[in-house]
Structure formats: structure tokens, C-alpha cells
Amino acid sequence: MIDSAVRALPFDDYLALVRDFTNSELIAREPEMVRDGAVPDDLVRRMAEIGLFGLTLPSEYGGLGWTVEQQVLLTMEFTRASAVYRSRFSTNIGLVSQALFEYGTPAQRDRYLAAMAAGDLVAAFALTEPEAGSDASGLRTTARRTADGYVLDGHKRFITNGAWADVLLVFARTDPEDAALSAFFVDRTADGVTVTLPERMNGHAEGPVAEITLSGVHVPADALLGGVEGAGLRHALRGINHARTHVAATAVGQATRMLEEATRHAHTRRQFGSPIAEFGAVQAMLGRSYAELEAGRALVLQCAREFDAGTPPREKISAAKLYCTEMASEVGDRAVQVLGGEGIVGESPVPRMWRDVRALRIYEGASQIHERNLARALPTLLGV
Numbered sequence: 001m002i003d004s005a006v007r008a009l010p011f012d013d014y015l016a017l018v019r020d021f022t023n024s025e026l027i028a029r030e031p032e033m034v035r036d037g038a039v040p041d042d043l044v045r046r047m048a049e050i051g052l053f054g055l056t057l058p059s060e061y062g063g064l065g066w067t068v069e070q071q072v073l074l075t076m077e078f079t080r081a082s083a084v085y086r087s088r089f090s091t092n093i094g095l096v097s098q099a100l101f102e103y104g105t106p107a108q109r110d111r112y113l114a115a116m117a118a119g120d121l122v123a124a125f126a127l128t129e130p131e132a133g134s135d136a137s138g139l140r141t142t143a144r145r146t147a148d149g150y151v152l153d154g155h156k157r158f159i160t161n162g163a164w165a166d167v168l169l170v171f172a173r174t175d176p177e178d179a180a181l182s183a184f185f186v187d188r189t190a191d192g193v194t195v196t197l198p199e200r201m202n203g204h205a206e207g208p209v210a211e212i213t214l215s216g217v218h219v220p221a222d223a224l225l226g227g228v229e230g231a232g233l234r235h236a237l238r239g240i241n242h243a244r245t246h247v248a249a250t251a252v253g254q255a256t257r258m259l260e261e262a263t264r265h266a267h268t269r270r271q272f273g274s275p276i277a278e279f280g281a282v283q284a285m286l287g288r289s290y291a292e293l294e295a296g297r298a299l300v301l302q303c304a305r306e307f308d309a310g311t312p313p314r315e316k317i318s319a320a321k322l323y324c325t326e327m328a329s330e331v332g333d334r335a336v337q338v339l340g341g342e343g344i345v346g347e348s349p350v351p352r353m354w355r356d357v358r359a360l361r362i363y364e365g366a367s368q369i370h371e372r373n374l375a376r377a378l379p380t381l382l383g384v
């Protein structure tokens with residue numbers, strides 16, 4: 001439940017609150033999270049109280065209703081802490097809530113949205129399958145019509161929050177011969193739903209993604225998102241464009257922190273009689289990182305403003321997601337280099353974050369998919 005005092009804050013005060021929370025609670029408790037391999041439960045409750053699960057939804061559904069630009073500014077703050085914290089509420093603020101808010105029936109919105117904004121209900125987005133990653137057309141999960149609803153069978157993998165979500169938004173085909181997809185709300189604890197976690201994550205280790213098997217899972221007819229069959233891809237894209245903008249902002253936040261850590265180290269670590277920050281080669285790594293970071297920040301903010309002005313700027317979102325996630329990997333790699341052996345051995349957060357940001361280049365459209373989509377759009381974008 002979001003604190004009433006938080007609700008009353010104007011944006012600048014809320015941003016300051018989130019900045020303080022990031023430093024004094026999220027960053028401060030990273031060692032504990034890493035030690036336990038999970039985000040502490042009481043910290044998840046604090047995240048809910050200060051409204052992180054409700055950043056994007058309007059107040060009529062219990063959210064804080066910030067604009068996309070404000071959401072991006074907030075994301076750049078709280079993702080100076082581990083990206084795993086953000087993943088914890090990402091599906092509530094983005095992938096699921098955006099599709100539901102835009103396309104859900106009034107009953108579906110009433111049932112889920114306020115609880116999602118409060119952090120009382122966690123929703124996960126289950127699209128990816130073993131045969132359907134970058135190419136959603138390979139999706140094999142089926143939803144067979146029955147007298148009073150549907151029966152779902154299939155296999156999903158890499159699902160963020162899948163293990164502790166209350167409800168899954170599952171994409172399936174009502175007709176295996178038809179390319180169209182449909183989306184269904186499925187209770188994670190329903191009969192026939194099995195969830196497993198991987199033994200090992202390379203990055204995002206404290207927030208593992210789930211594998212989900214659906215075996216003869218009955219859902220009622222009103223579990224169909226929007227009450228319309230075959231519109232699942234359009235529904236998904238609404239959440240995906242929003243999530244890509246947020247992932248680009250996440251990359252900026254992560255790069256900011258890694259650059260802060262590297263800069264601090266460069267000014268305190270002495271070799272050859274002076275701080276390593278005085279060596280040209282180290283300055284090149286730090287200076288270039290800052291330039292790229294600021295270019296990424298400007299691009300995401302521009303995207304967010306265009307998003308707020310009307311239609312999501314699809315190509316610019318693709319460009320921001322591509323550029324910022326690649327940039328964060330580069331900045332992270334240089335930060336490890338500046339740290340020297342301490343970037344490999346010991347307690348520095350940099351190598352952990354460097355592993356975490358690697359995944360950002362894969363989910364919400366792998367870099368190669370954005371490159372392909374942008375290249376295809378160029379004749380129109382450039383008018384040639």
C-alpha cells in the first residue's frame with residue numbers, strides 16, 4: 001500500500017525521496033541481498049510503500065500517475081542500485097499493467113490494477129518459449145475453447161517474477177493454424193501450472209527468471225485480455241514499447257553508478273606516485289564513458305517526451321534501447337578495467353552490475369533485432 005504522505009508529494013520532492021531511498025536503503029542493502037541471493041521481503045514492502053509498484057498507473061487505479069518523462073527520471077535514480085530491485089516491480093509498472101490499462105475490460109482493470117499499483121499483487125508477462133524467443137511467431141502454447149472458457153497447454157521460459165507472481169499474463173494461440181495470439185490471465189497457483197527456477201543465473205542472480213509449464217490449465221472466458229481473441233501481439237506491444245523505454249533508462253542508471261564507482265576508485269588508487277585518474281589512458285576511459293552516458297540519457301529523455309506527446313515513438317525507442325544497453329555494457333567493461341584486479345576479486349558492486357547489464361542487451365528485443373528493425377525503417381525515417 002502506498003503511503004498517503006508519499007501520494008501528496010509534488011514530483012521534485014518525490015524524486016528527492018526516491019534518490020534518498022536509493023542511497024540509504026537500496027544501495028546500502030545490496031551486500032545483504034547478494035549474501036541471501038534474494039531481495040529482502042521487508043525491502044519489497046518498503047518499495048511498495050513509497051510507490052515504486054504504482055509509478056505508472058493513474059490515480060484512479062491507485063497509482064502515482066507520473067508522466068513517461070517523470071518515470072524515466074525516477075528510473076535513472078533507482079537503477080543506480082542493483083537492476084534486480086527494479087525487476088521486482090518492472091512487470092507491474094510496465095509489461096502487464098500497460099497492456100491491461102490500455103486494452104483490458106473494465107472488470108479486468110478493476111480486478112487487478114489497483115492491487116498491482118499497491119504492490120499487493122505481482123503480475124508476470126509470459127510470452128517467451130523455447131521455440132519462440134526473438135521470433136514470437138514460433139509460439140506453441142495453445143488455448144483450446146471449452147463451454148465456459150479455455151484450457152491452456154504449453155511451456156514458457158525466462159519469465160521475470162514468474163516464481164512469485166500472483167497472476168501470469170500468458171500468450172497463446174486459440175487456433176494453432178492461425179498466426180494470431182491471444183493473452184490470458186492465469187493464477188500462478190492454478191492446477192496444472194508448474195514453476196521452476198534455474199540452478200544458475202549469469203547476472204540478475206538475486207532475481208532468477210522462471211520456467212513455467214501449463215498443463216491442461218482451465219481459465220474462465222473472462223480471463224481473455226480485453227475479451228478479444230487474436231489481439232495478443234498488439235496488446236503485448238503496448239507493454240513492450242513502454243518497457244523498452246524503461247530498460248533504456250535502467251541502462252543509464254546502471255552506467256551512472258558504475259561510472260561513479262570507477263571515478264571514486266581512480267581518484268583514490270595511487271600507482272607510479274599519483275592517482276591513476278591522472279593517467280591519460282584512464283582519463284580516456286572515464287571521459288568517453290561520461291560522454292556516452294550523457295548521450296544515452298538525452299536520447300531516453302527525448303523518447304519519453306515524445307511518448308508523453310502522443311503515440312510511442314517506436315523507432316526512437318528502439319534506438320534508445322539499443323544504444324543505452326550497449327553503452328552500459330561498454331561503460332561497465334571500462335569500469336572493471338579502471339578497478340584493475342579489484343574489478344575481478346572482492347566486494348566491488350561493479351562486476352556484479354556489469355554482469356547484470358549484459359542481460360539488458362538480450363531482453364526487450366535483442367540488440368540485433370533493434371538493428372534489423374531500424375535498418376528496415378531507415379528509408380522511411382530518412383525519406384530516401
Ligand SMILES: Cc1cc2nc3c(=O)[nH]c(=O)nc-3n(C[C@H](O)[C@H](O)[C@H](O)COP(=O)(O)OP(=O)(O)OC[C@H]3O[C@@H](n4cnc5c(N)ncnc54)[C@H](O)[C@@H]3O)c2cc1C
Pocket residue numbers: 125126127128132133134135157158159160161204209359362363364365366367368369372
Ligand atoms: C533476465 C531475462 C528476463 C526476461 N524476462 C522475460 C519476461 O518477463 N517475459 C518473457 O516473455 N520473456 C522474458 N525474457 C526472454 C527474452 O525476451 C528473450 O530472451 C529474448 O526475446 C531473446 O530470445 P532468445 O533468448 O530465445 O534468443 P534467440 O531469439 O534465440 O536469439 C539468439 C541470438 O540470435 C539473434 N537473432 C535472432 N533472430 C535474429 C534475426 N532475425 N536477425 C539477427 N539476429 C537474430 C539474437 O539477437 C540473439 O543474439 C527474459 C530474458 C532474460 C535473459
